Amino acid sequence: MVDKFASVTLDDVRNAQKTLSGVARVTALEGSRHLSSLVGAPVHFKCENLQRTGSFKLRGAFVRIAGLSEQERAAGVVAASAGNHAQGVALAASLLGVRATVFMPVGAPLPKVAATRDYGAEVRLHGQVVDETLRAAQEYAVATGAVFIHPFDHPDVVAGQGTVGLEILEQCPEVGTIVVGIGGGGLAAGIAVAVKALRPDVRVVGVQAAGAAAYPPSLAAGRPVAIEAPSTMADGIKVGRPGDVPFGIIRELVDEVRTVSEDALSRALLLCLERAKLVVEPAGASPVAALLSEPEAFEGPVVAVLSGGNVDPLLMQRILTHGMAAAGRYLSLRLRLTDRPGALALLLGVLSEVDANVLDVSHVRTDPRLGLTEAEVELHLETKGPEHCARVAQALGEAGYAVIG
Known part of the structure; x- marks a missing residue:
């Protein structure tokens, strides 16, 4: 049984790196121009989604x-x-x-x-x-x-994950901040051990999904605290209680733990796919979600650890839809119009003038809340971002349509 207070040293991580030689890939460090422009400093992705088995x-x-x-x-x-x-x-x-x-x-x-x-x-x-x-x-x-074999609560596991930190320092010696997702804490703890021993000035920031954030209350209490029914699309970091071994390290060495929303996770996954051409699972995209949520909070150069890319295609489809909606790429609305021939064609004409693509449309005529000559139409539109959504809503209002949701 492992001592709950067992720690991990830089030598442990270096020995782990020797053990992994020829086994684990030294994954690529890829720059992100889009995030760099938002943060105002270079941002790089540490692509553990391209590791063997698809994760760290x-x-x-x-x-x-x-x-x-x-x-x-x-x-x-x-x-x-x-x-x-x-x-x-x-x-x-x-x-x-x-x-x-x-x-x-x-x-x-x-x-x-x-x-x-x-x-x-x-x-x-x-x-x-x-x-x-x-x-x-x-x-x-x-x-x-x-x-x-515990997924995170053992010194050998933490040391193995810490080799990611050694690679980051070798690939980006000037790094100022490392952002990494936290579930049980093995990866963040390992990276912190390696990085803080060699570069104590580098900030290490952990990220949790808001619906599965066990570390903030645990850090406040000074001990691992279990949360009830963690809920998030990011199953890779959906852990209800921090591990004893990583918790002690994170409490001492990690500078900050942030939380991100489900919308932010969706947008981050979409950004990785569209801008970086990288398939990343929601947990792996959590550092990107943190950068998108508050870019001015991070000092560069920044390395965001994309911890994994194993995402079920069906879940990916749902997440991308959610992410596009969060990014203003989809617009769903209901409105009322006079129920007469040609009324729908006139409505579609307004949408065509503002270049909104209609994905789906449905009619309701039997709701008791409707007047005798009224119909309710539900529309699902493909749009080009928040500003375009606002133009669509404005055009509908100017054309006399009452948008009700």
Whole structure:
């Protein structure tokens, strides 16, 4: 059992980097001109979404499993995860010749389940939420003797994730701020250990989804505090309680923890796709969401860690729609008009004049709130941003249409 007060040193991270040589990729550092213009300083993406298995999780999982004794390896390893940690453990175990069993929630996205199996792990679907899956994995470890590989709460895992920080310092020696998403805290803690030991002047800023932000109350209390029913689209950082090991490090070394909204996460994911041509999952886009939400708060040069790119295509579709709406690219509204022949054509003519593309239109004529000669029309429009939305609304008002929502 790991001492809850166990810490991680720069030497631990450097040793982890040696262990990962030839295993984990040194992922690219890509500049973002759009974010640089908003922040007023250079902004770079650390592309862990392009890491093997699609996230940083391979780093910590491999270092942890590589450190097991021969007897422990012979007993196999077990993990619980909805996606990224599952794939990291599966590949790490396969590379090291260790048998792996991974518990995943029943509703885990099929591409993530398939990828975990393809990397060589036995997948067992159990529970509706990750907490239930986690308990099942821990019970399996007790029953079989398999070593439980925690996704973030172990010094070896934190040291492995800290190699991201060493790479950032090598790739961007002049970095002023590193922004990184926080779930349990393993990645942020590891980066902070490496960076603060070598460059204590660099600010390390953690980011959590507002609906799953366990770190602010925990930091205020001085100990890990569990929050009830965390809720966010960013499943990679949807953790209800900080890990004991990363919490102690983050409390001492991370300069600030910020929260971001679901709208900001959607817009960030859309920006990564459209501007940087990078597929990033919501958790991985959380640093970008923080930069978009308050760009003037960050001193450059800034490195935003894109921690993963494993996003289910169906979820991606919903998130992109949400992100486009948040960015003013979609406009939904209801209005009333006189129910007579040609009325809809006149309305569409107004929309055409302001270059709004109609995606969908529906009529309501039987609502008791409507007058005898009235009809209600619901419109879904494709627009070009907030200013265009305002022009559309203005044109409809000038044409005499009463917009009601």
